[in-house]
Amino acid sequence: MHRCLRVVDILYYILEFVILELWDEDDLWRGYNNYWSLKRPLIDSDWTRFDSYAARIKNLGFYTVEFEDQEQHSWAQPEQLRDYSKYPVSRETLAQLAFYRRRQFLLPNLVQLRWTYLDIHYIAYIPMLLGPNLTALSIGFHPPDNLHSSDDYTPEMYDELAPILEVLVEACPSLTHLAIWAEPEDNVKELSLVFAYGCQHLEGFTVTNPSWSTDILRLIASKPFLRKAFVAVDEEVASDLPSLRSEALRYPFPSLESVYIITQALPAGTELVTLMTTCRLRIFTLDFEARTYPSEVQDLFTALRDRCTKATLQVVNVMTRKKLRDWSLTSDEDALTIDTVTPMLGFSGLRVFRLDIPFMAYINDDELGLMADSWPLLVDFRLQESWGFHMPSEITWAGVAYLVYRCPQLMHLFIALDMSSDNIEEVTSKPDFKPAPYLRHLHVLDSDFCDPEFLACCAHKLSPIFVEILGYGWHEMDDDGEDLPPAQDPVAFFETATEFLWQMQFPDRKREHNNSNTSSVPNWLKSLPFRTERGRGNEPLGRSSGCRAVGYRASDLHRGWR
Numbered sequence: 001m002h003r004c005l006r007v008v009d010i011l012y013y014i015l016e017f018v019i020l021e022l023w024d025e026d027d028l029w030r031g032y033n034n035y036w037s038l039k040r041p042l043i044d045s046d047w048t049r050f051d052s053y054a055a056r057i058k059n060l061g062f063y064t065v066e067f068e069d070q071e072q073h074s075w076a077q078p079e080q081l082r083d084y085s086k087y088p089v090s091r092e093t094l095a096q097l098a099f100y101r102r103r104q105f106l107l108p109n110l111v112q113l114r115w116t117y118l119d120i121h122y123i124a125y126i127p128m129l130l131g132p133n134l135t136a137l138s139i140g141f142h143p144p145d146n147l148h149s150s151d152d153y154t155p156e157m158y159d160e161l162a163p164i165l166e167v168l169v170e171a172c173p174s175l176t177h178l179a180i181w182a183e184p185e186d187n188v189k190e191l192s193l194v195f196a197y198g199c200q201h202l203e204g205f206t207v208t209n210p211s212w213s214t215d216i217l218r219l220i221a222s223k224p225f226l227r228k229a230f231v232a233v234d235e236e237v238a239s240d241l242p243s244l245r246s247e248a249l250r251y252p253f254p255s256l257e258s259v260y261i262i263t264q265a266l267p268a269g270t271e272l273v274t275l276m277t278t279c280r281l282r283i284f285t286l287d288f289e290a291r292t293y294p295s296e297v298q299d300l301f302t303a304l305r306d307r308c309t310k311a312t313l314q315v316v317n318v319m320t321r322k323k324l325r326d327w328s329l330t331s332d333e334d335a336l337t338i339d340t341v342t343p344m345l346g347f348s349g350l351r352v353f354r355l356d357i358p359f360m361a362y363i364n365d366d367e368l369g370l371m372a373d374s375w376p377l378l379v380d381f382r383l384q385e386s387w388g389f390h391m392p393s394e395i396t397w398a399g400v401a402y403l404v405y406r407c408p409q410l411m412h413l414f415i416a417l418d419m420s421s422d423n424i425e426e427v428t429s430k431p432d433f434k435p436a437p438y439l440r441h442l443h444v445l446d447s448d449f450c451d452p453e454f455l456a457c458c459a460h461k462l463s464p465i466f467v468e469i470l471g472y473g474w475h476e477m478d479d480d481g482e483d484l485p486p487a488q489d490p491v492a493f494f495e496t497a498t499e500f501l502w503q504m505q506f507p508d509r510k511r512e513h514n515n516s517n518t519s520s521v522p523n524w525l526k527s528l529p530f531r532t533e534r535g536r537g538n539e540p541l542g543r544s545s546g547c548r549a550v551g552y553r554a555s556d557l558h559r560g561w562r
Contacts, residue, residue: 042100054107060129061114061138094125105131114138124160127171136177136204137168141184158185165191169198177204177228184208196220204228206260214240221252228258231272238268244275251277257312258283265290266300266318273303281308285317292320293333294340294359301343313347319356319386329390334359336384338367345374351409354382361389361416365399368415372406379438381407382414388446388472389416396421397458401428404436404462414443419450419458428461439463443470449493456500465505469498 042050097106106128113129117140126139141157165188168175178195180188184207192207193216202223211234212220220229221244233241244252252275253259259281261269269286273279284304297318304313336359344350353375361384372378381403393416400417401424404410427433442459459466471494 041096047101047103055109057107058109059112060107060110061112061116061119091122091125094122094128098125098128101128107131108133110134112136114140116140120157123157123164126161126164130164130168130171132172133174134172135174136179137172137175138177138179138181138206140181158188162187162191165195168195175199176201176225179204179206181206181208183210193219196223201225206230208232210234210262211237213237214243218244218249222249223255225255226253227255229253229256230260230262232262233264233268233272235264238263238265238271241268241271241275253279255280257281260285260287262287264288266292266296270296270300270303273300273307276307278309279307280312282312283315284308284313285315285319287317287319287321289320292357294336297355297357298340298343301341305343305346308347310346311349314349315352316344316347316350317352317354317356319354320358329358329360331360336361336363338363338370341371345370348374349377350375351377352380353378354380354385356382356385356387358387358390359384360391362391362394363389364394365396365402368395368399369402369406372403376406377409378407379409380412381410382412382443384416384445385414385443390446393417393447397424398426400424401426401433401462404439405430405433408434408436409438410436411438412441413439414445416445416447419444419447419455422454424458424461435461436463440465440467441470442466442468446472449490452493452497453500455497456504459497459501460504466498466501469494469501 108131110129110131111133113126113134113136115123115126115138120139120141123139139161161184168178176199178192178199180192184192189207189209192205196202196205197219203225204227205220205223206228208230209232211232214237217231217233217237220226220231256276256279261272263269263286266286266288269288273284281304286300300318304316336355341355344353353371363383375381395415395417397417397419398421400413400415403413405427428435439462442462455469459469471490
């Protein structure tokens with residue numbers, strides 16, 4: 001229970017366990033804003049019951065099953081966390097707990113603490129949960145996907161965090177991992193670095209910042225046990241990267257396994273990988289701003305091939321975070337081909353591959369099959385997730401079916417294809433073909449439309465239970481404000497296709513619709529020519545919204561990986 005709730009909810013459940021079994025519910029009164037507050041002080045017998053439960057808590061803010069590369073996502077799920085939330089304890093109650101507690105530590109065996117942005121208003125009470133066994137502390141002032149929002153925090157909260165960071169080394173001698181998401185105030189960054197300098201066995205340092213100076217980067221690179229790091233490099237520091245390797249530091253980042261790099265230009269990330277000499281990276285993320293070309297991406301992948309151990313690398317994310325509206329694509333300089341990806345094909349243990357840069361994708365079925373054969377353990381495959389292929393895709397349903405066949409653990413697939421291609425049974429009709437048991441999310445990006453029922457049939461052959469089928473586009477209306485038919489409205493198109501898919505997966509639901517005479521699929525739908533011409537070529541580009549046309553509720557189906 002305590003591994004998936006907000007921190008303040010945990011304290012509510014502990015108090016409920018301790019107090020409500022001793023007294024009637026009238027002994028608690030519900031204060032304003034749905035907070036629980038104590039009506040009387042806790043006595044020794046109360047703390048005995050409290051300790052019997054609190055001693056078993058070793059992780060707060062973590063999910064039962066969690067992958068390391070989900071660090072930016074797992075603790076930023078407001079809908080899930082709020083769904084679990086009941087009546088968190090008030091700040092006054094936390095103050096009372098701190099006052100009445102006779103022992104030094106509230107949760108003496110706590111090992112991992114992730115303080116989500118939903119708990120950030122209670123940040124002054126973090127010292128209550130610090131202890132000698134704590135090894136990891138993660139703090140999020142707001143969701144990582146909304147780093148520039150100031151709705152949930154104030155500068156005073158950073159002031160409350162600063163004195164906590166000052167005593168971390170002494171208060172938590174076992175602490176080896178520190179993460180602070182969203183760029184903190186200068187005093188918090190400085191004190192984080194003080195901790196990094198003083199922690200002799202630092203294993204994780206993920207404190208976001210626009211750029212670290214060369215001296216700070218050298219400090220981080222010299223940590224012999226550092227396995228997980230956030231590295232930010234601006235243009236000035238990028239020009240000085242070769243100085244990281246010196247007589248005193250021949251092997252920068254000697255133990256690094258997981259790295260998140262933010263740079264102005266992609267080649268700086270390539271330079272960092274080159275400096276690592278031989279490494280055992282498992283998770284690699286590169287986020288950059290400036291325009292780049294497939295040849296530079298190929299150089300990066302070549303550096304990863306030359307420096308990383310083939311058996312360890314599992315996650316590769318290469319993406320641009322800017323809306324590059326001034327980019328114009330040409331078929332020569334911006335052509336994404338299999339040659340760009342070829343250096344990565346030797347990493348047979350790859351589980352996540354995400355390449356999210358505006359290129360013109362020239363990938364066909366055979367080349368997609370080559371990637372599938374090289375990466376049979378894929379769980380998440382995203383090619384041009386936010387941008388699309390910017391040209392008619394050469395990939396057909398047969399190519400996608402082969403990818404699903406060769407990668408049975410696949411859960412998320414983002415790829416453009418020729419959805420009107422009628423060749424899926426070339427693969428699905430083979431005796432040894434099995435639908436993907438975990439595939440839940442299919443995003444067809446900027447694929448041209450086809451018949452929505454045909455789309456649903458093909459998707460149903462790939463996986464028995466889809467959560468959603470998505471594609472690019474906005475809700476379109478005519479001049480009178482009336483809805484357009486699905487052939488002209490992307491949102492309506494994917495809603496219709498998903499309804500067909502739902503009916504195939506759950507025929508009982510279809511009969512319910514028919515019995516109630518509320519069929520959601522118009523009779524005229526099948527007669528429409530489902531194809532929409534999309535803008536191609538050298539038009540200015542902007543990051544597509546990837547509009548979520550339709551999706552099932554989390555309560556309807558198990559969502560899988562995250």
